[in-house]
Amino acid sequence: MATPSDALPLPALLESLLFVSSEPVRIAQLAAVLGCTVEAVEEGLAALAAALDGRGICLLRQGDAVALRTVPAAAPYIERLLGLAPPPRLSAPALETLAIIAYRQPITRAQIEAIRGVSVDHVLQTLEARGLIAVVGQAEAPGRPALFGTTPAFLEAFGLRSLADLPPLPADQTVS
Numbered sequence: 001m002a003t004p005s006d007a008l009p010l011p012a013l014l015e016s017l018l019f020v021s022s023e024p025v026r027i028a029q030l031a032a033v034l035g036c037t038v039e040a041v042e043e044g045l046a047a048l049a050a051a052l053d054g055r056g057i058c059l060l061r062q063g064d065a066v067a068l069r070t071v072p073a074a075a076p077y078i079e080r081l082l083g084l085a086p087p088p089r090l091s092a093p094a095l096e097t098l099a100i101i102a103y104r105q106p107i108t109r110a111q112i113e114a115i116r117g118v119s120v121d122h123v124l125q126t127l128e129a130r131g132l133i134a135v136v137g138q139a140e141a142p143g144r145p146a147l148f149g150t151t152p153a154f155l156e157a158f159g160l161r162s163l164a165d166l167p168p169l170p171a172d173q174t175v176s
Helices: 011-020 027-034 038-052 072-082 090-106 111-116 119-129 152-157
Strands: 056-060 065-070 133-138 146-150
Touching: 011 027, 011 038, 027 065, 027 090, 038 056, 038 065, 056 152, 065 072, 065 152, 090 111, 090 119, 090 146, 111 119, 111 146, 119 133
Parallel strands: none
Antiparallel strands: 056 065, 133 146
């Protein structure tokens, strides 16, 4: 098997692997495929992200997985090229629920309802159907309720490269 030192530079190899993958790829999987350490992959990803800055594609990261995606600013042009209608806007309750999930994930339906003060069953179904949230585990509580978290589609929809790009909450408006 060729190693990064035998072929292209590591950032170029990472770009190739991510380019052919339609789904985000775990960093450990990239390291295994390339026969190098996770630390080396992290360094290569940082170099790749820097090289892509200001270009039409960017490195999208969620947790321990990464993907190449088009930059959010290109979305209207891509939609026009592909003949796609812009997605319908989210309702205020859906946006509120999505914000709670984004900042508090992983979180249960009951915890979301305690914060919002209303039932969120329909809103959760809508957000799941749009691929913005997903069940990411089960809580260690009676009944083992589902834990919700955001997806890579959430990051793409809001033009974020990672959850670290979420704006900080003002101290007096923290999600409790």
